[in-house]
Amino acid sequence: MRENALKWAETEIKHKKSRSKVKIERRGKMITFACIALMAAIAVSIFVFVASKGLSTFFVNHAGVAEFFTGTHWEPGKTDASGNPMVGAxxxxxxxxxxxxxxxxxxxxxxxxxxxxxxxxxxxxxxxxxxxxxxxxxxxxxxxxxxxxxxxxxxxxxxxxxxxxxxxxxxxxxxxxxxxxxxxxxxxxxxxxxxxxxxxxxxxxxxxxxxxxxxxxxxxxxxxxxxxxxxxxxxxxxxxxxxxxxxxxxxxxxxxxxxxxxxxxxxxxxxxxxxxxxxxxxxxxxxxxxxxxxxxxxxxxxxxxxxxxxxxx
The missing domain is CATH 1.10.3720.10 (MetI-like)
Known part of the structure; x- marks a missing residue:
């Protein structure tokens, strides 16, 4: 009876250790996933923010895309004959x-x-x-x-x-x-x-x-x-x-x-x-x-x- 009790106790201890290891691994995976998700969210947020602000030149201020990339006059505070901002970059x-x-x-x-x-x-x-x-x-x-x-x-x-x-x-x-x-x-x-x-x-x-x-x-x-x-x-x-x-x-x-x-x-x-x-x-x-x-x-x-x-x- 004593030997059986000892074996049972040893198996319970092993199960507890394995369960604690599984919990630690799950916790580590969750922390790692949260960090990765946070980094990805920050990167996407930066890109979306910069893109929304940058595209406002074309959709809000009505500057031409071709004029922006091929124009040579950079005076955003002024407008040309058509009323578009002079943003030649x-x-x-x-x-x-x-x-x-x-x-x-x-x-x-x-x-x-x-x-x-x-x-x-x-x-x-x-x-x-x-x-x-x-x-x-x-x-x-x-x-x-x-x-x-x-x-x-x-x-x-x-x-x-x-x-x-x-x-x-x-x-x-x-x-x-x-x-x-x-x-x-x-x-x-x-x-x-x-x-x-x-x-x-x-x-x-x-x-x-x-x-x-x-x-x-x-x-x-x-x-x-x-x-x-x-x-x-x-x-x-x-x-x-x-x-x-x-x-x-x-x-x-x-x-x-x-x-x-x-x-x-x-x-x-x-x-x-x-x-x-x-x-x-x-x-x-x-x-x-x-x-x-x-x-x-x-x-x-x-x-x-x-x-x-x-x-x-």
């Missing part, structure tokens, strides 16, 4: 894409070269030399980059090249330095993910180290490197304060890289605090914010596509 769109692509064009080779040095040429020395530099560049605030560009890049361009110093060239220099650590760190991860067996097989077939790096390592790591470049471009496209300080903020399409220009983010940061909610100027700025949000989604889609290609390969 082409200069800002052009400026954003110009500084983004030029910054990626300058920063990508430097990032890939630094990543190759850190992983393939001199891993220990590269880690010692470049890792602190990357961490320092990541930790510098945007306003400091802007002040450095304002104090160094703008005077240099004005004295040695052309123009007033403010323009796409100055913005490109600042942005290329800002996105460099992002692209380099992700490129390092992509190159390190290449299996060592591929390097050994290439060297065993008689290839030199540079041939192995160029034709084996970099080609294998190409999806990851492209992902790093897209991440850098996404940061450059959304940067506001540093670009605003050096680009000149003129709502015109520049004829050269050394003339003042503007970006979507620079116009937003300059004008959002000086408008009244619901006015034409405010709705036009929300439309610029909607364009930025949609471009962020495009960058995310590209990154996911490249990541899927990398996993398949």
């Amino acid at each position: 082409l200069p800002m769109i052009f400026g954003s894409f110009a500084v983004t692509f030029l910054a990626a064009l300058i920063g990508a080779p430097l990032a890939i070269g630094g990543a190759v040095f850190m992983t393939e040429i001199s891993a220990k020395r590269g880690q010692k030399m470049l890792q602190p530099v990357i961490e320092l560049l990541v930790g510098i605030p945007s306003v400091v980059y802007g002040f450095i560009g304002l104090s160094v890049a703008v005077p240099f361009i004005r004295e040695h090249l052309s123009g007033s110093g403010f323009g796409i060239a100055a913005g490109t220099v600042v942005l290329s330095i800002m996105i460099l650590p992002t692209m380099m760190s992700l490129s390092v991860d992509a190159i390190r993910a290449v299996p060592a067996s591929l390097r050994e097989a290439s060297l065993a077939l008689g290839a030199t180290r540079w041939q192995t790096i160029y034709k084996v390592v970099l080609r294998t790591a190409r999806p990851g490197i492209l992902t790093a470049i897209v991440f850098g471009m996404a940061r450059a496209f959304g940067e506001a304060l540093a670009v605003q300080m050096v680009i000149g903020n003129a709502t015109v399409i520049p004829e050269s890289l050394f003339e003042p220009a503007s970006t979507l983010t620079s116009i937003l940061t300059m004008g959002m605090g000086n408008t009244v909610m619901g006015s034409v100027e405010n709705n036009a700025l929300w439309t610029l914010a909607l364009i930025l949000l949609l471009m962020s989604l495009v960058f995310i889609i590209i990154v996911r596509f490249l990541g899927r290609r990398r996993n398949l390969s």
